[in-house]
Every structure is written in C-alpha cells, then in structure tokens.
Amino acid sequence: MQYHLNGFKPGNYEIPDAAREPAAPPPLKDLPQEVDVLIVGCGPAGLALARQLSEFSDISTCIVDQKDGPLLFGQADGISCRTLEIMEAFNCSDMMVKECYQLHRNAFWEPDSANPAHIKRTHKVRDARLGLSEFVHGVVNQARLHELLLEGMERSVTHLEPHYSRRLLELEVDEDLTQDLTAHPITATFECIAADQSNKVETLKARYVVGCDGARSAVRRNLGIQLEGDSANKAWGVMDVLVVTDFPDIRVKSFIQSREDGAVMIVPREGGYLVRLYVELGLLEKDQRAAQLGLTADDLIAKAQKILTPYRFEVKEVAWWSIYEVGQRVAERFDNTPAKGAEDLIPRAFVAGDACHTHSPKGGWGLNTSLPDTFNLGWKLAAVIQGKSHPKLLQTYEDERRKVAFMLINADREMSALVATRPTAEQKAQQEKKSTADIEAFIARQNGFIAGTSIGYDASYLCTGHEHQALATGYPIGQRFHSAKAVRIADGCPVHLGHLVKADGRWRIFIFGNTQNPLEPSSDLHQLVQFLSDSAASPVKKYTPDTADIDALIDVYTVFQQQDIEIETLPDYLWPAKGKYGLRDYEKVFHADAEHDIFQQRGVDTDKGCMVVVRPDQHIATILPLDAHEALSAFFDAFMLD
Numbered sequence: 164m165q166y167h168l169n170g171f172k173p174g175n176y177e178i179p180d181a182a183r184e185p186a187a188p189p190p191l192k193d194l195p196q197e198v199d200v201l202i203v204g205c206g207p208a209g210l211a212l213a214r215q216l217s218e219f220s221d222i223s224t225c226i227v228d229q230k231d232g233p234l235l236f237g238q239a240d241g242i243s244c245r246t247l248e249i250m251e252a253f254n255c256s257d258m259m260v261k262e263c264y265q266l267h268r269n270a271f272w273e274p275d276s277a278n279p280a281h282i283k284r285t286h287k288v289r290d291a292r293l294g295l296s297e298f299v300h301g302v303v304n305q306a307r308l309h310e311l312l313l314e315g316m317e318r319s320v321t322h323l324e325p326h327y328s329r330r331l332l333e334l335e336v337d338e339d340l341t342q343d344l345t346a347h348p349i350t351a352t353f354e355c356i357a358a359d360q361s362n363k364v365e366t367l368k369a370r371y372v373v374g375c376d377g378a379r380s381a382v383r384r385n386l387g388i389q390l391e392g393d394s395a396n397k398a399w400g401v402m403d404v405l406v407v408t409d410f411p412d413i414r415v416k417s418f419i420q421s422r423e424d425g426a427v428m429i430v431p432r433e434g435g436y437l438v439r440l441y442v443e444l445g446l447l448e449k450d451q452r453a454a455q456l457g458l459t460a461d462d463l464i465a466k467a468q469k470i471l472t473p474y475r476f477e478v479k480e481v482a483w484w485s486i487y488e489v490g491q492r493v494a495e496r497f498d499n500t501p502a503k504g505a506e507d508l509i510p511r512a513f514v515a516g517d518a519c520h521t522h523s524p525k526g527g528w529g530l531n532t533s534l535p536d537t538f539n540l541g542w543k544l545a546a547v548i549q550g551k552s553h554p555k556l557l558q559t560y561e562d563e564r565r566k567v568a569f570m571l572i573n574a575d576r577e578m579s580a581l582v583a584t585r586p587t588a589e590q591k592a593q594q595e596k597k598s599t600a601d602i603e604a605f606i607a608r609q610n611g612f613i614a615g616t617s618i619g620y621d622a623s624y625l626c627t628g629h630e631h632q633a634l635a636t637g638y639p640i641g642q643r644f645h646s647a648k649a650v651r652i653a654d655g656c657p658v659h660l661g662h663l664v665k666a667d668g669r670w671r672i673f674i675f676g677n678t679q680n681p682l683e684p685s686s687d688l689h690q691l692v693q694f695l696s697d698s699a700a701s702p703v704k705k706y707t708p709d710t711a712d713i714d715a716l717i718d719v720y721t722v723f724q725q726q727d728i729e730i731e732t733l734p735d736y737l738w739p740a741k742g743k744y745g746l747r748d749y750e751k752v753f754h755a756d757a758e759h760d761i762f763q764q765r766g767v768d769t770d771k772g773c774m775v776v777v778r779p780d781q782h783i784a785t786i787l788p789l790d791a792h793e794a795l796s797a798f799f800d801a802f803m804l805d
Contacts, residue, residue, distance in 0.1 A: 171482035188232035208516030209375030215541030237305025245615025263301030380518035392492035628785035637765030677772030
C-alpha cells in the first residue's frame, strides 16, 4: 500500500490520502464513580490492557488519558514479530501486515577510506529476524496500532471507550483494604482539563489501578516508586520526513557512521515515501536535558545532510520530530507491595510500559516491550476478578516482566553505544572503537530478543515441566507458543495453531498424538481424552462451570500424526456440542501436514507425543507426557479456584 505522496496525513490508511481526515476529539463523558480496573494512560500498554478487559462483560473498566483525543502522530514506529502475534490474538494482525512497511534488509555505511569526508556502503544483509515468526518485523505509525485497539474496544461486548482530557491529581491506596478482594481500596482524583470544563474535579474508586502513563508517570510518583539506573548522557534527534534524495538505501533500514559528524539510523516508514531518521547529537552535561539544547527541526536536517555527504538530502516535509536523551532506568518495583517481605500480600496497583522502564527509542523496543507488559497482566487481573484464580497470580506480573525490563535496558545500553560515533567518557577511557560490523553482530546475537520471540519466563508454578522439555524441543517452556500449521481434519484447511490462542482469558491444551492408534481405547491419547472429559480430577471438569461450554475455561486441541483420521470416529469431547443449540465445534482436531510436518518443525517426540499447555498470554506453561493425568491436574490446582 502507498500513501503520503502529497504530504503526511495520519489516520485510517484504508481511507485514501485525499479523503483521510483526523477524527474529531470524542465528546466528554463523566467518569464512573466505581470500577473494577482503572487504567491511566492511552499508550500501547494501556490500550492493550483495555482491549483485553473489554472482552469481559462482568468486569468494569475505565481508561483515562491527559490528551484530548486519540494519538495522531506516533513516537514509536517499529512493530516486532511478537507484537504482531499479540495483535493476532486481538484479531487485527491482518490489517497491520497489510499496511506496515516490512523490514527484510539492513544496510551498513561507514566513512569511505579513499575519501573519509564521504560515506560508503560496506554491505547489505538479510534481516536477522526473518523466520523467527510467521510475521515479519514491520514499521507503521503507532497511532494506527492504537486505532485498531480502540476499534476493538468499541466493538467489544462492553463498548469500552477512553475518557480523555483528564489529569491525575492524586492517587491513594488504602492499605487497610488491599487484602479484601471485594473492596475498592484505590481512590483516584482527576482534573478535567478540557477548555469548556476546566477545573472540574472527579473522584473514582477502583479495585485495581494500572499506571500506563509514560516515563513521567503520575501513578508511579503517587505510589512512591523510584526509577533506578543511568541518567541521560547523550542526545539524539528523531524525525519523520518526506524527502527527495539520491541516497540509494533510503528504503532500507540503514546504519550510517560518518567520520566527524556523527551517526544516522534510517528506518523506512509505511506507504513508500515516509522515512524516519535518528540523528546523533552531542553529549549532555550533568543534569542537562535535551530540550535545553534549543535545537530545531532545521538543525536536525542540517546535521543529517552533513552525515550523508556526498548524497543530496532535500526534506520536503517534516511530519514529526523530537529530541530525546539516552538513559536507561527500571522501576524499583512494579506494584504497590514492598520489594521484600511481600510474599503474602495481594498487589492492587501496578505500573507498566514506560512507567516502569525508560530507554532510547532507536531499537524500537519501547512499544514492543510495553504492550507485552499488559498482555501479561490483563488475563491475570481478569482471572482474579472473576474468581477463577487465586489472587497470588497477580504477584507473578512483577516477577516475570521486571526481568524483561532489565534485558531491555541492557540491550539498549549496548545498542546506543554501538550506533553512536562520539563515545562517552567511559567509552573513551576503555579506548573502544566501534564499527558497523559490531552493530551487525549485535543484531544477529540479539535477534530473538529484538523480535520478542525468545523472551521467556523463569520456572514457577506458571512455568513448570522442564524435565519433559525433550518431548517438544521446539516449544521452550516459558517462551511464547511458536506457531506452525496443521491440517484441520473436518475440512482439510491448513491452520496456524498459534492463531487459535486468542486474548480471551482461556487456557489451551495442545495434545500431540503418538504413533499408537488413537482410536484404540487403550492408547495414551484415548485415555487422556477420557480423563479430560469424564474424570472428577480433570481440570476441565473441575474448573468449568456446569452451565458453561466445555471449552469456556480450558480449550483443548488435538494434532494427530496419522493422516487418515476421520472426525466422526473421534470421541465427542474432541468435537463438542456447544452453545444454546448444541452445535458441533469442528475446529479442534488436526493432523500433521505431510509436506510441513509440525512434529518435525517443533521437535515433538513422535514415539511418545505430549501435551503442551499454553497460558492465556500465549506463553508455554508446561509440557507433559500423554499419561501424566495427575501432573496436569496438579498444575492447574496450584492457582485455580473451584
């Protein structure tokens, strides 16, 4: 798709440039007086959480933001493979894939040894992330991702919409009420800052609050949570531009280092014409802020033109620009409970996204770490509020996501040092000299983290069964369920199994059959199905309400090695009757594709088979043998409530 030919226009890319207009700010509505979950901030973390919670009709959610309407010009642009997998869980990856610019190559430029005042391409390489997912790392306006999440919220059963023009004045947590799950211990006071309702103050009570309000988070400040880490020591400029140039790699992600004038990183944007530039600026003095440099967009353009010598670089329009500092910090804790001695306390207030980790934007990791923060938290909040899971589940948010935050800032610190040509005092002392070859090596080494596909959670009661990892080596426990195709038995349709794990709060059990005839009553698979469907110890029977569909809480899928299985020969449990009419669900049983065998692709033991249990956030919880009935029950018994 191509757009922005005659000037940058934000909005829905399904609408032609000539007709596209920014949506008018929505009308103001009074805040509710009481909710289950209050979300502060309409960034990617806040909207991803709201989008998840909007699917539950029995959970009341309120999301507020200081802006007067939806984002139009996005700061973040990179959309990682993992983020696209999450967007598929929200049923909107297709539009993202269609509209974004897909990154397939990287180019590297250094000073020309024959003429050091000029730059010269050293080489191009295939993007290291290709093949890590069925999706390709892409670039699209952050506002477009927001728009898709907002549309999903509005179309959900709760028709959830944000409340804009609200500034958080005060947030109080009544510690005497935090351990009473029925109480609303959060009191939030907001000021309406809309022009026609200025100085109006509203108070809201909530059972839980999540601060997704950015690096200067008011929620974090009110909770007394400190950011720890390095202060900013270097400034960079960033701008989205429409440009006329003879630089040959303007449509390739490029790392460019000049001899004397600094570095530029070029990231092509969606639509075929727009491009983003990250421009290296000077070192900052102690306690100096980038805004104090007094630079303009023209200064950034002039700097980029010098670095790109001898190429012409004529900017026709600046769609957006900013200057930022490079600094890496992580919040000392991610919830309102003390850092130590809080094993038995139920957290009621959380911070997520930039509110708990700050860094430079060059790697495109901010959005792609913030959105998974709340994708991790959302299903846990829903399960506790609905009484399905023990409240200790909420403690695992900090345990799992704070580790990822440290991985993020460590990678960002290394990336920032590699891209820059002007070393900090520390780098000078170590006499380090970096080249684009070091950048290439870093990208190759960190490709799984950059793509988000290798991020995993440590062993806990939510990630167990490591002694059985050999049963499915391609499904690392703790990492996301790596999708692959299998053939649906009912109609012969190839289906990505990972796309079956939607953001609906349900658990999935994928049963991979062994070489035994699954129709034989004595076979491991037949015995497992009988246990799940009939036994009082079955987690499906134990935790699914009698009035609900059999897959309302735990959704079971089966993949056979045998190619000649017919659906009518299978137990009813594998193609169950559901809904008020008792209609059959024909979309739960598969066989391996003869040409692209999922058993081989994911290292599943064909002799033994296995169960792969997948969490509602698509991460693998445990791998078990087919006959491990008691272990499967024990896994769910550790945190679920009858």
